Amino acid sequence: xxxxxxxxxxxxxxxxxxxxxxxxxxxxxxxxxxxxxxxxxxxxxxxxxxxxxxxxxxxxxxxxxxxxxxxxxxxxxxxxxxxxxxxxxxxxxxxxxxxxxxxxxxxxxxxxxxxxxxxxxxxxxxxxxxxxxxxxxxxxxxxxxxxxxxxxxxxxxxxxxxxxxxxxxxxxxxxxxxxxxxxxxxxxxxxxxxxxxxxxxxxxxxxxxxxxxxxxxxxxxxxxxxxxxxxxxxxxxxxxxxxxxxxxxxxxxxxxxxxxxxxxxxxxxxxxxxxxxxxxxxxxxxxxxxxxxxxxxxxxxxxxxxxxxxxxxxxxxxxxxxxxxxxxxxxxxxxxxxxxxxxxxxxxxxxxxxxxx
Amino acid sequence: xxxxxxxxxxxxxxxxxxxxxxxxxxxxxxxxxxxxxxxxxxxxxxxxxxxxxxxxxxxxxxxxxxxxxxxxxxxxxxxxxxxxxxxxxxxxxxxxxxxxxxxxxxxxxxxxxxxxxxxxxxxxxxxxxxxxxxxxxxxxxxxxxxxxxxxxxxxxxxxxxxxxxxxxxxxxxxxxxxxxxxxxxxxxxxxxxxxxxxxxxxxxxxxxxxxxxxxxxxxxxxxxxxxxxxxxxxxxxxxxxxxxxxxxxxxxxxxxxxxxxxxxxxxxxxxxxxxxxxxxxxxxxxxxxxxxxxxxxxxxxxxxxxxxxxxxxxxxxxxxxxxxxxxxxxxxxxxxxxxxxxxxxxxxxxxxxxxxxxxxxxxxxxxxxxxxxxxxxxxxxxxxxxxxxxxxxxxxxxxxxxxxxxxxxxxxxxxxxxxxxxxxxxxxxxxxxxxxxxxxxxxxxxxxxxxxxxxxxxxxxxxxxxxxxxxxxxxxxxxxxxxxxxxxxxxxxxxxxxxxxxxxxxxxxxxxxxxxxxxxxxxxxxxxxxxxxx
Numbered sequence: 001x002x003x004x005x006x007x008x009x010x011x012x013x014x015x016x017x018x019x020x021x022x023x024x025x026x027x028x029x030x031x032x033x034x035x036x037x038x039x040x041x042x043x044x045x046x047x048x049x050x051x052x053x054x055x056x057x058x059x060x061x062x063x064x065x066x067x068x069x070x071x072x073x074x075x076x077x078x079x080x081x082x083x084x085x086x087x088x089x090x091x092x093x094x095x096x097x098x099x100x101x102x103x104x105x106x107x108x109x110x111x112x113x114x115x116x117x118x119x120x121x122x123x124x125x126x127x128x129x130x131x132x133x134x135x136x137x138x139x140x141x142x143x144x145x146x147x148x149x150x151x152x153x154x155x156x157x158x159x160x161x162x163x164x165x166x167x168x169x170x171x172x173x174x175x176x177x178x179x180x181x182x183x184x185x186x187x188x189x190x191x192x193x194x195x196x197x198x199x200x201x202x203x204x205x206x207x208x209x210x211x212x213x214x215x216x217x218x219x220x221x222x223x224x225x226x227x228x229x230x231x232x233x234x235x236x237x238x239x240x241x242x243x244x245x246x247x248x249x250x251x252x253x254x255x256x257x258x259x260x261x262x263x264x265x266x267x268x269x270x271x272x273x274x275x276x277x278x279x280x281x282x283x284x285x286x287x288x289x290x291x292x293x294x295x296x297x298x299x300x301x302x303x304x305x306x307x308x309x310x311x312x313x314x315x316x317x318x319x320x321x322x323x324x325x326x327x328x329x330x331x332x333x334x335x336x337x338x339x340x341x342x343x344x345x346x347x348x349x350x351x352x353x354x355x356x357x
Numbered sequence: 358x359x360x361x362x363x364x365x366x367x368x369x370x371x372x373x374x375x376x377x378x379x380x381x382x383x384x385x386x387x388x389x390x391x392x393x394x395x396x397x398x399x400x401x402x403x404x405x406x407x408x409x410x411x412x413x414x415x416x417x418x419x420x421x422x423x424x425x426x427x428x429x430x431x432x433x434x435x436x437x438x439x440x441x442x443x444x445x446x447x448x449x450x451x452x453x454x455x456x457x458x459x460x461x462x463x464x465x466x467x468x469x470x471x472x473x474x475x476x477x478x479x480x481x482x483x484x485x486x487x488x489x490x491x492x493x494x495x496x497x498x499x500x501x502x503x504x505x506x507x508x509x510x511x512x513x514x515x516x517x518x519x520x521x522x523x524x525x526x527x528x529x530x531x532x533x534x535x536x537x538x539x540x541x542x543x544x545x546x547x548x549x550x551x552x553x554x555x556x557x558x559x560x561x562x563x564x565x566x567x568x569x570x571x572x573x574x575x576x577x578x579x580x581x582x583x584x585x586x587x588x589x590x591x592x593x594x595x596x597x598x599x600x601x602x603x604x605x606x607x608x609x610x611x612x613x614x615x616x617x618x619x620x621x622x623x624x625x626x627x628x629x630x631x632x633x634x635x636x637x638x639x640x641x642x643x644x645x646x647x648x649x650x651x652x653x654x655x656x657x658x659x660x661x662x663x664x665x666x667x668x669x670x671x672x673x674x675x676x677x678x679x680x681x682x683x684x685x686x687x688x689x690x691x692x693x694x695x696x697x698x699x700x701x702x703x704x705x706x707x708x709x710x711x712x713x714x715x716x717x718x719x720x721x722x723x724x725x726x727x728x729x730x731x732x733x734x735x736x737x738x739x740x741x742x743x744x745x746x747x748x749x750x751x752x753x754x755x756x757x758x759x760x761x762x763x764x765x766x767x768x769x770x771x772x773x774x775x776x777x778x779x780x781x782x783x784x785x786x787x788x789x790x791x792x793x794x795x796x797x798x799x800x801x802x803x804x805x806x807x808x809x810x811x812x813x814x815x816x817x818x819x820x821x822x823x824x825x826x827x828x829x830x831x832x833x834x835x836x837x838x839x840x841x842x843x844x845x846x847x848x849x850x851x852x853x854x855x856x857x858x859x860x861x862x863x864x865x866x867x868x869x870x871x872x873x874x875x876x877x878x879x880x881x882x883x884x885x886x887x888x889x890x891x
Contacts, residue, residue: 222737222744222754229734235720239683239712240735241703299725 015346016294019311026318033325040318041198046179047313049204050269051289053211054282055309057258058290062300063219064251065231065244066119068290071130071252072283073138074115075259078107083264083273084164087173088152097174097268104260112256116249127297131283138280145275168273175271178204204269211261212302218254219302227251232298262286288312288343315339359387361428362536362567363408363444368422370403370414370591377403378420378591385536390558390568392582392599394575396611396668396846396881400591401571405538409439409446427535443535445528447542453520455513460495462512463527469494498526501564502557518550522557529561537561538569543577555581573668575604575882587611608878612846633693635659635838636806641688642862643672643679650675650686651862657806657840662832664853664870665842668881672862673842674715677808681705681712683720692805706739711804713795715811715842721795722783729765729779731794736801768797772827789820796827807831809841813848825852846877 030040054072061069082104086096115133122129146163150156155168169175181203218224230237230247237244263282267273290300293308316339323335363385370378378400385391395401406413407420410433414420424431426442433439453462468491470484495508504522506515512523521542528537539558543551559581562568572578578585579602587595587610595610636657643650650672657663667673679686682702690697698704706712714720723731733756736742743761744754765779772793776786783794792812799807809828813821829852831837843849849856850870858865858880865880 217755220756220758222741222756225730225734225756226738229723229738232725233720233723235716236723239681239702239714239720241701241706241739243703 016292016307016311019292019315023311023314023318026315026322029326030318030322033322035321035325038198040321042201043317044310044314045198046201046204046269047317048310049178049201049208050266051262051285051313052208052305052309053258053265054262054286055289055293055305056208056211056215056302057255057262058286058295059215059300059302059305060227060251060254060258062290062295062297063231064227064248065234065298066116066126066130066248066252067297068127068283068287069130069252069255069259070127070283070287071115071119071134072255072259072286073134073279074111075108075256076263076279076282077137077141078111078256079104079260079263079267080273080275080279081107082260083170083173083267084150084155084168087154087168088150090152092173093177094174097177097264100174100264101261104264105257108257108260109253112253113249115256116252119252120245120248134283135280138277142276164275166274166276166278168275170267170271170273174268177268178207178265179269201269204265207265211258212305216302223250284344285312285340288340291346292343312340312343359389361385362387362426363569364423364425365404365408366423366425368404368407368420368424370400370407370420372417376591378407381422381588381591381593383586383593385567385569387535387567388562388565389584390562390570390582392570392572392578392585393588394572394578394585394607394611395588396844399588399611401588402540403591404588405446405540405569405571408433408444408538409436410434411436440531441533443531443533444538445531445534445536446538446540447521447524447528448540453512453523456511458509458511459499459506459515459523459526460491460508462523463495463498463508463530464491465527467531494530495526498530501529501560502526503553503560518546518554521546521550521554525554525557529566534566536567536569538571540571541573542570543572543574551577573882575607575878575884578602578607579604604879604882604884605875608882608884609874612874612878612881633659635693636840637689637691638676638680639689639691641676641679641686641690643675643684643686645672645675645678645684648672648675648678649862650679650859652688653859653862653864655857655864657838659838660832660836661854662828662839662841662852664849664856665840665859666844666846666849666856666877666881667859667865669844671859673844673859674810675862676859677712677810677840677842678714681710681808683712683714703739706735706802709802709805710808711735711799711802711806712808713792713799713810713812715814717788717791717795717815722791724784725782727780728769728774728776728783728786728794729761731783732765732768732797732801733761735798739802742801764801765797768793768800772797773823787820788816789824792816792820792824793827796824796831800831804837806838806840809839811843812841813843813845821848828852846881 031037057072057075058069061067079100082102083100085103086099089099091099118133119126119129148164150164154173155164157163157165179201219228226242227247227250229240230242230244231251234244237247289308289312290304291308292311293304293306295301295304295308319339320335361384363383365381365383368378368381369376381400381404383391383393383404393401393404408424415434424433426444431442433442454465457465469487471487473483473485476483476485492508499506499508499522502522502525504519506519512520528534542554546554555577558568558570570578570582579599582599584596584598585602585607586593587607589611634656638653638655641650641653647670653672653676665673665676675684678684679699680690680697682700682705686699688699690699692708692710695708697708697710718724723734733743737744737756741754743757743764745757746754762779768774769776769779774790774793776790783791786794812824812828816824825848828839828841832839841849841853853870855867856870857867858877860881860883865883868876868880
């Protein structure tokens with residue numbers, strides 16, 4: 001019995017069990033504190049759906065051997081540009097959303113390719129270089145946001161009339177288009193998508209699910225296997241005739257494209273586009289999520305994405321109101337930073353822990 | 358008779374039940390040059406590890422026997438302690454700091470120092486370096502070796518020969534040095550440098566230091582050593598003064614008779630039809646660090662098992678790695694009439710070559726993937742096997758998991774791979790079974806020529822025979838041409854039709870498996886000049 005319990009724990013992983021138990025404790029205390037549970041559950045689902053694709057973006061980069069993609073802000077910027085262009089074109093609703101996705105992922109593919117070339121030149125240092133590459137590109141883009149030729153009154157500073165605002169509202173563009181999308185003509189008030197008073201953001205979750213599925217299919221294709229082999233043992237891959245550098249570029253391109261798509265999904269749910277320095281730290285929660293989910297810098301799967309996003313976002317959604325009631329005062333931002341960076345630190349100290357030498 | 362410096366008595370050592378030293382005795386006197394010769398794996402390095410108290414010995418259960426140094430029984434527990442006793446070692450690979458000057462390298466961590474104002478307050482660690490003494494000490498050590506080079510030059514960029522001398526200078530600068538061990542010091546040197554080194558070693562011995570000299574080069578041994586001990590398979594098989602030694606005699610002792618031929622009868626039938634040349638190698642040069650190939654020409658006949666032997670560092674490993682394209686190479690290689698493009702594993706594989714790497718766990722396998730994926734991935738990559746073709750979207754061709762599973766199950770059965778199933782992770786398999794997975798991966802390619810490097814390295818004895826039998830079966834029954842590289846001559850002689858011996862990156866000669874030990878020993882030591890013995 002002892003052995004079976006131990007095996008069960010090891011299969012799931014200590015970290016995830018501890019976090020899972022912590023989450024249950026938080027939920028129970030939220031219930032006892034009479035916090036509105038249906039809002040909490042809805043918040044968990046919405047945040048899982050809106051962050052999921054950003055977390056999914058970590059998978060191709062880990063599988064292709066470039067480690068966690070700390071360069072995610074590069075993809076995020078591409079997504080932002082895509083959205084801005086579609087606003088400038090005066091598109092609204094689905095048109096705006098789809099055009100943003102197309103332009104964003106195209107830009108993501110191009111910049112992912114360039115970024116991949118950079119990463120191939122700094123093998124072994126991808127995560128460090130990625131972090132700083134992203135930081136400098138985010139800073140460089142601050143000038144772009146200010147100088148770029150966009151004129152839509154929805155986006156530019158109201159007084160001077162030049163340069164983009166820090167925060168652009170997506171109201172009347174595609175605010176909550178996925179969150180409120182209920183496919184197959186079903187209504188929000190009826191049974192399937194409103195359970196026990198909790199609104200289920202079915203469109204958002206479905207969209208996330210579709211991307212997971214596409215990626216799952218891809219990982220069983222020849223290209224997917226090639227990328228995976230190149231990541232898990234470059235020397236082996238080379239001796240099997242695989243072009244390791246190319247496989248790494250494919251991984252980086254996919255990751256950057258998913259970053260671009262991910263931010264558009266995130267923005268439609270959030271209701272705002274955040275420019276300038278906002279993308280700078282957006283890689284960190286995504287990194288923390290996939291690590292909580294059980295991934296390492298060498299292995300990652302779709303399950304890690306789903307479990308990790310769910311646990312991480314639930315923790316934030318539930319922990320903050322509970323902490324605020326118990327401790328009085330707003331700790332939300334501080335707690336969020338401590339949790340996400342603490343998890344990254346924990347996971348990075350365990351690099352190579354399970355490897356044999 | 359001079360004083361005995363080192364006396365190792367009845368040394369036994371086993372690694373995981375595998376005896377690598379069996380009752381080895383060795384005695385070295387003051388001022389004596391004692392040579393220790395033996396094939397790779399004969400136990401020379403293990404013996405030195407025992408002498409230096411290397412952690413690898415203690416971590417694996419220690420050793421049995423006595424080490425007596427200057428008349429006292431010692432129990433050396435760390436290299437540091439060996440150093441304090443006065444045992445020095447000149448390494449085969451240089452342990453020098455390239456950015457530091459020669460002087461600094463020689464005196465590193467043993468710098469003479471003097472007090473200054475700060476050190477009087479903050480203690481020993483802050484004392485100033487006594488550069489003057491450092492310089493003169495270094496100069497003295499270098500002069501002793503007959504090297505006139507400025508001791509203030511940085512080590513980076515010096516020719517390898519000099520680096521070797523700096524290593525030695527560092528050892529002899531230690532004031533208490535009584536025994537100096539040279540581990541193949543001439544392996545990387547040119548003839549002239551080697552000669553100078555040997556002269557320096559002689560002078561050191563004359564000054565009273567005992568020298569233990571490990572080498573493969575037999576002519577060197579005879580010219581320099583006073584006494585010679587020959588090791589084979591962890592045993593002392595010969596102990597003789599150098600006046601009585603000849604290169605032939607040493608070669609025979611070193612190689613010994615340990616040939617155990619597998620299925621000899623079948624072989625004779627095969628021998629007759631080695632008509633067509635399937636592979637022609639012309640002037641192949643491979644830039645593989647430590648195993649450089651320097652202009653090798655060799656023909657391979659269809660349907661044979663060609664063995665490639667030679668001592669470590671002479672380039673035998675580089676040949677297969679170069680042809681398959683893993684290390685940058687030049688030259689011409691023809692498969693029948695078609696030229697094989699070099700430096701491109703993909704082209705080489707798709708022309709029908711397959712390669713089992715000597716680094717099985719590092720290059721040969723995806724350790725954290727399933728058996729079936731490991732078997733399929735190369736064929737999938739090179740030949741688009743095991744794929745369900747998608748119309749239009751060729752890059753999205755999906756894996757045919759059913760075909761992979763069937764192939765894996767067939768291979769598991771045919772090669773008798775002991776596992777829980779095709780989805781077991783390769784990491785969990787034993788060495789022998791991992792090797793079988795590698796073979797299955799090569800078989801999936803249906804190769805014309807199979808290159809096998811060190812197929813039995815790190816595999817226990819029972820599994821070794823199984824792997825060799827398997828290679829023989831592939832050759833005899835499927836007619837696959839096999840080129841097998843191995844450090845174990847006995848293994849080559851047990852299954853190969855011809856054995857090519859590589860010396861200093863070139864073909865020294867080709868021997869039949871039943872040629873005499875003397876011929877093998879001589880060839881490996883470079884005593885032949887390219888003639889074929891049959």
